[in-house]
Amino acid sequence: MRDLAVVGAGPAGLMLAAEAAARGISVVVVDPAPEHRWPNNYGVWVDALAALGLEACLAARWPTARVHLGDDRSHAIPRAYGRVDNDALKQAILRRAGPALERVPGRVVGVTHGADHSTLALASGGAVEARVVVDATGPASALLEPTSGVVPAAQVAFGQVLRVDRLPIPQHELLLMDYRPLPRHVAAGADEPASFLYAMPLGPDLVFVEETVLVSRPPLSLPILQDRLQRRLSSLGLLRYDVEAEERCYIPMGAPPPRGPQRVVPFGAAAGMVHPATGYQLDRALALAPALAEVLVAGLEAGASPGAVAATGWEVVWPRARRRLWAVYGFGMEVLLDLDGAGLRAFFHTFFSLEAEVWGRYLGGTATGAQVAAAMLKVFAAAPGPIRRRLLAHGLGPGGWSLLRGLGD
Ligand SMILES: Cc1cc2nc3c(=O)[nH]c(=O)nc-3n(C[C@H](O)[C@H](O)[C@H](O)COP(=O)(O)OP(=O)(O)OC[C@H]3O[C@@H](n4cnc5c(N)ncnc54)[C@H](O)[C@@H]3O)c2cc1C
Numbered sequence: 001m002r003d004l005a006v007v008g009a010g011p012a013g014l015m016l017a018a019e020a021a022a023r024g025i026s027v028v029v030v031d032p033a034p035e036h037r038w039p040n041n042y043g044v045w046v047d048a049l050a051a052l053g054l055e056a057c058l059a060a061r062w063p064t065a066r067v068h069l070g071d072d073r074s075h076a077i078p079r080a081y082g083r084v085d086n087d088a089l090k091q092a093i094l095r096r097a098g099p100a101l102e103r104v105p106g107r108v109v110g111v112t113h114g115a116d117h118s119t120l121a122l123a124s125g126g127a128v129e130a131r132v133v134v135d136a137t138g139p140a141s142a143l144l145e146p147t148s149g150v151v152p153a154a155q156v157a158f159g160q161v162l163r164v165d166r167l168p169i170p171q172h173e174l175l176l177m178d179y180r181p182l183p184r185h186v187a188a189g190a191d192e193p194a195s196f197l198y199a200m201p202l203g204p205d206l207v208f209v210e211e212t213v214l215v216s217r218p219p220l221s222l223p224i225l226q227d228r229l230q231r232r233l234s235s236l237g238l239l240r241y242d243v244e245a246e247e248r249c250y251i252p253m254g255a256p257p258p259r260g261p262q263r264v265v266p267f268g269a270a271a272g273m274v275h276p277a278t279g280y281q282l283d284r285a286l287a288l289a290p291a292l293a294e295v296l297v298a299g300l301e302a303g304a305s306p307g308a309v310a311a312t313g314w315e316v317v318w319p320r321a322r323r324r325l326w327a328v329y330g331f332g333m334e335v336l337l338d339l340d341g342a343g344l345r346a347f348f349h350t351f352f353s354l355e356a357e358v359w360g361r362y363l364g365g366t367a368t369g370a371q372v373a374a375a376m377l378k379v380f381a382a383a384p385g386p387i388r389r390r391l392l393a394h395g396l397g398p399g400g401w402s403l404l405r406g407l408g409d
Pocket of ligand 1: 007008009010011012013030031032033040041042043044106107108109136137138139142247248249250251267268269270274279280281282283285
């Protein structure tokens with residue numbers, strides 16, 4: 001029997017397993033294909049990766065990021081952004097783990113708990129035993145007890161890697177958001193959510209482009225986004241290109257944190273750690289893995305019961321202050337869900353006109369509830385009338401309570 005079983009070998013699960021194995025306990029990672037390449041095209045703020053000593057795991061980087069909001073409203077964001085080299089990141093994490101980390105292929109279909117260990121049932125009929133289990137199986141968590149009555153929103157995007165004669169955007173900048181309105185599509189409904197172009201210039205003739213709805217409920221369909229992407233490229237004068245790869249992105253957002261503690265410790269997207277304002281999660285999972293590994297290893301080495309060890313893990317992943325912070329972000333997300341394209345453009349213009357420190361903390365998820373709530377109040381104070389009315393309407397509704405509680409942190 002191992003000390004720790006981590007289910008799911010995505011970035012979150014593997015990083016946690018590596019940090020725990022590096023501390024000397026026996027760790028097994030179970031995943032249907034633990035050796036496979038991670039498929040997602042990950043973008044991160046370079047400082048977040050550098051803080052973890054993982055800056056070398058970037059395939060590309062840009063010193064600034066650009067936000068276009070139409071009507072000559074454009075913001076240059078003086079913060080370096082990078083595209084993750086998934087293979088390099090995986091290898092760096094495995095090096096941290098050392099040779100003792102065990103990786104077992106298998107799909108976990110259930111878990112049973114005894115007094116001193118848990119047993120994972122595999123689809124193959126096999127079983128894996130461990131004293132403590134972590135669920136890092138991604139957004140459709142395989143092992144956590146579901147939270148009922150939740151209708152999560154989602155970030156959806158359709159992306160392509162294109163070989164081009166001429167880049168449609170400057171090569172030296174990451175295009176974080178091009179929210180400029182598209183010519184209207186005949187089939188588009190009046191209330192269809194607005195989308196923006198996110199683009200990474202990867203070389204003089206290679207670019208990753210992705211048409212994205214930041215958050216929608218119900219999610220906008222991917223064929224609509226694919227159509228919008230084509231029209232977006234045409235509007236940038238890009239008519240001829242070869243498609244080298246495609247990415248279909250669906251990220252559930254805004255569900256409340258899972259109810260805990262449970263015997264299984266959640267981590268990564270499975271734990272609902274995806275940032276409700278941005279859809280990002282990678283940097284947070286990588287940064288939190290050492291602290292989570294530390295308490296799990298300490299508890300196991302002290303001979304604490306599995307339930308007690310799991311409870312300390314839950315405290316690291318979802319401390320009370322973080323739950324409150326998430327409720328404040330949830331308030332912000334509901335406001336965004338309510339805005340049309342013009343409203344979103346006005347909102348982000350106000351947002352990116354704030355001090356870089358304020359929106360940087362907000363987007364990075366490193367702020368306290370009070371700082372996030374204060375940032376929202378600053379947007380409120382500076383926003384044009386219609387946005388202010390929307391914020392006020394939400395503030396007077398049930399979401400306003402989260403905002404007030406956040407201010408009290
Ligand atoms: C297309 C896309 C692009 C994204 N881009 C970014 C980005 O640029 N920046 C960012 O910060 N975030 C991004 N995200 C959000 C989030 O960071 C990613 O979803 C990230 O991959 C989550 O990491 P994870 O390790 O928690 O889960 P995952 O990466 O989803 O990994 C889960 C692992 O668990 C395995 N698994 C699932 N079920 C079982 C089971 N029953 N038994 C055993 N194993 C199982 C899966 O095979 C998988 O290997 C993106 C998400 C998507 C979908």
